[in-house]
Amino acid sequence: TWTTDSIVEEQVELVRAQVGGKRVVCGLSGGVDSAVAAALVQRAVGDQLTCVFVDHGLLRKDEARQVEEDFVAATGVRLKVVDARERFLTALAGVTDPETKRKAIGREFIRVFEQAAREVVEEAGAHGEQVEFLVQGTLYPDVVESGGGAGAATIKSHHNVGGLPDDLQFALVEPLRALFKDEVRKVGLELGLPDEIVWRQPFPGPGLGIRIIGEVTEERLAVLRDADAIAREELTAAGLDREIWQCPVVLLAEVRSVGVQGDGRTYGHPVVLRPVSSEDAMTADWSRVPYDVLARISTRITNEVRAVNRVTLDITSKPPGTIEWE
Numbered sequence: 160t161w162t163t164d165s166i167v168e169e170q171v172e173l174v175r176a177q178v179g180g181k182r183v184v185c186g187l188s189g190g191v192d193s194a195v196a197a198a199l200v201q202r203a204v205g206d207q208l209t210c211v212f213v214d215h216g217l218l219r220k221d222e223a224r225q226v227e228e229d230f231v232a233a234t235g236v237r238l239k240v241v242d243a244r245e246r247f248l249t250a251l252a253g254v255t256d257p258e259t260k261r262k263a264i265g266r267e268f269i270r271v272f273e274q275a276a277r278e279v280v281e282e283a284g285a286h287g288e289q290v291e292f293l294v295q296g297t298l299y300p301d302v303v304e305s306g307g308g309a310g311a312a313t314i315k316s317h318h319n320v321g322g323l324p325d326d327l328q329f330a331l332v333e334p335l336r337a338l339f340k341d342e343v344r345k346v347g348l349e350l351g352l353p354d355e356i357v358w359r360q361p362f363p364g365p366g367l368g369i370r371i372i373g374e375v376t377e378e379r380l381a382v383l384r385d386a387d388a389i390a391r392e393e394l395t396a397a398g399l400d401r402e403i404w405q406c407p408v409v410l411l412a413e414v415r416s417v418g419v420q421g422d423g424r425t426y427g428h429p430v431v432l433r434p435v436s437s438e439d440a441m442t443a444d445w446s447r448v449p450y451d452v453l454a455r456i457s458t459r460i461t462n463e464v465r466a467v468n469r470v471t472l473d474i475t476s477k478p479p480g481t482i483e484w485e
């Protein structure tokens with residue numbers, strides 16, 4: 160069996176052999192896989208790697224800062240940040256259909272990433288160097304899933320960094336191809352990444368954009384970010400992080416619910432808690448989170464997040480319900 164240090168050593172050697180003296184680019188999504196893949200490649204080839212982080216404004220509270228500051232501090236990686244928050248809000252204005260929303264986010268993402276990758280190529284060219292490789296945090300289950308024909312992945316359009324134009328093609332570096340998620344986490348810890356990144360829940364590429372049912376606006380994102388942060392804090396405080404696969408918090412932005420808050424009647428919006436237990440996200444069951452933990456989450460969200468006056472619990476397994484609502 161492999162130990163974690165031997166995985167790191169072996170992958171570092173393989174990456175060095177593959178990349179040689181060429182330059183490498185890597186898109187960071189804010190998730191565990193791309194962070195660990197980038198950290199491994201950085202360990203192998205240092206400043207030959209440039210990471211690109213597209214801040215689309217759809218991440219959860221504090222996640223962009225953790226990438227921009229904590230990840231960089233832990234790895235010393237060379238990072239290019241693109242602030243694309245306005246651009247994504249513009250692209251999402253008026254969009255409510257889930258697939259249209261996913262496609263709009265995927266399309267903007269690839270355009271912004273493409274532009275950033277071109278800049279990296281040009282900067283390297285100015286020093287007589289070539290960018291030949293793109294890092295992807297593909298894991299073993301992804302390899303199996305995409306090789307295995309029709310799977311759940313085709314039910315919703317997932318976005319990866321595919322679809323770059325012909326004049327901007329790279330060979331792939333996939334240092335996590337043989338690993339499962341738990342091994343990826345161990346490798347991340349071995350490489351010195353912060354716990355907040357290594358233990359991050361799976362999070363969809365389109366981010367909070369697909370957890371707002373209805374149009375995505377800056378205001379709604381702020382509401383959802385606050386509610387989500389409270390749910391995460393309480394689940395962590397209750398020691399449930401490792402038991403729960405993930406707990407999306409969904410804002411029903413087009414539903415108005417009546418409440419009494421303070422001394423008056425309010426029209427607010429419900430949020431849905433969607434805690435699930437799963438091995439691989441292909442199937443899932445709703446998590447039996449203790450009532451007292453649910454009670455704390457509900458009380459805090461309705462006290463602390465003005466626009467939300469109702470907290471509901473999703474008790475649907477997958478199938479038939481997917482984990483995300485859109």
Ligand code: XMP
Pocket residue numbers: 311315316317318361362363364365405440441477480481482483484
């Ligand atoms: P569903 O909602 O299909 O989600 O049950 C299964 C798992 O995949 C995540 N998810 C995504 N991950 N890009 C991703 O990288 C996406 O577009 C995407 N959509 C859903 C979801 O959070 C769950 O873990």
